[in-house]
Amino acid sequence: MFHTEYKNKFGLPSNILPEFLAVKNDLRKIVRCTINSYELKTVEEVCQKFGLFISAKTYDELFKGVSIQVTKTEINKISSQKLFIYITKNFDLIEQVFNIERVRTKDSAIKTGQLFQYPECCINFEVDPTCNPEHEYIFKNNENMNTKSYIYTKYNKDSFSFYLNNFLLFLNNQVSPFYLISHYPCNYNCEKSKVYAKKLLTIIDSEEPLLGKLMRKYLKLPVVFFDDSHLLESEKDENKGFVAEGEINGNSLYKKDLHSLRKYRDFGWRFNFADRITFEKNKIIFFKRIFGNNFLQIGKQKKQTEFDGLLINFVDE
Ligand SMILES: [Zn+2]
Numbered sequence: 001m002f003h004t005e006y007k008n009k010f011g012l013p014s015n016i017l018p019e020f021l022a023v024k025n026d027l028r029k030i031v032r033c034t035i036n037s038y039e040l041k042t043v044e045e046v047c048q049k050f051g052l053f054i055s056a057k058t059y060d061e062l063f064k065g066v067s068i069q070v071t072k073t074e075i076n077k078i079s080s081q082k083l084f085i086y087i088t089k090n091f092d093l094i095e096q097v098f099n100i101e102r103v104r105t106k107d108s109a110i111k112t113g114q115l116f117q118y119p120e121c122c123i124n125f126e127v128d129p130t131c132n133p134e135h136e137y138i139f140k141n142n143e144n145m146n147t148k149s150y151i152y153t154k155y156n157k158d159s160f161s162f163y164l165n166n167f168l169l170f171l172n173n174q175v176s177p178f179y180l181i182s183h184y185p186c187n188y189n190c191e192k193s194k195v196y197a198k199k200l201l202t203i204i205d206s207e208e209p210l211l212g213k214l215m216r217k218y219l220k221l222p223v224v225f226f227d228d229s230h231l232l233e234s235e236k237d238e239n240k241g242f243v244a245e246g247e248i249n250g251n252s253l254y255k256k257d258l259h260s261l262r263k264y265r266d267f268g269w270r271f272n273f274a275d276r277i278t279f280e281k282n283k284i285i286f287f288k289r290i291f292g293n294n295f296l297q298i299g300k301q302k303k304q305t306e307f308d309g310l311l312i313n314f315v316d317e
Contacts, residue, residue, distance in 0.1 A: 014177035030088035118183040119192035159313035160188040162219040163197035227308040
């Protein structure tokens with residue numbers, strides 16, 4: 001089973017733990033995380049105990065007056081349950097970041113990124129994904145703030161460093177504690193992001209050794225990700241992708257178990273049922289193990305786009 005319910009010694013919601021530890025240990029000056037409104041009191045108490053300031057903003061406070069297209073369901077979902085919180089040791093930084101961030105222009109996005117201390121290359125990519133032609137992206141930045149997540153850089157390697165695997169955060173709707181970088185990397189080989197992630201993992205190893213151990217395990221699990229750009233807004237949450245227990249060999253996933261797959265359109269059951277899943281350019285092929293290394297094809301599924309069903313291998317480095 002997946003330890004999204006991971007308990008930490010601070011009693012914090014586990015999804016904010018990596019960001020909290022980054023501030024507590026002076027790796028970052030300020031972070032912004034998402035929590036449920038009922039968790040606010042606990043988070044405030046813990047922050048106070050460690051001399052950290054916290055400020056909570058509602059969805060409306062942070063995004064009001066911005067002419068982005070957000071569906072009604074999303075607004076309701078976010079405003080009723082979620083709060084955005086800033087955590088910092090420097091009280092003045094909170095209003096500074098908030099006032100810049102809520103403006104939502106290209107300039108403010110750059111300044112916000114700088115205040116959050118994201119790598120310069122990643123800030124530039126976030127603001128203009130075409131700034132570096134080598135970083136061709138697969139999942140387009142979706143105009144809509146809430147579904148804009150899945151900038152995924154073109155396969156130019158067979159595998160990527162597990163330090164940059166931030167898919168568990170996305171696939172679990174930001175409830176997972178298993179991530180090191182919370183920004184969108186300019187590409188999954190970004191050296192500056194790796195430097196940050198390595199420093200944070202060292203901190204986590206000393207503060208929460210079990211979390212460090214679990215991260216090394218979970219961040220190396222195969223990820224399958226779907227291009228959801230052709231889906232309706234209401235379908236996206238359920239259909240982002242999943243993390244599997246198993247091994248990748250070439251373009252095939254030899255699967256033992258699945259995590260995070262809630263429903264994948266009408267063929268999700270095949271992912272659950274298959275022992276081997278092969279991802280080709282235009283289709284996904286499902287196999288059942290007969291004995292040893294002998295597999296029987298049990299079905300195939302046409303992809304909506306080339307990137308609709310990508311097998312991503314995050315490995316040690
Ligand atoms: Zn970068």
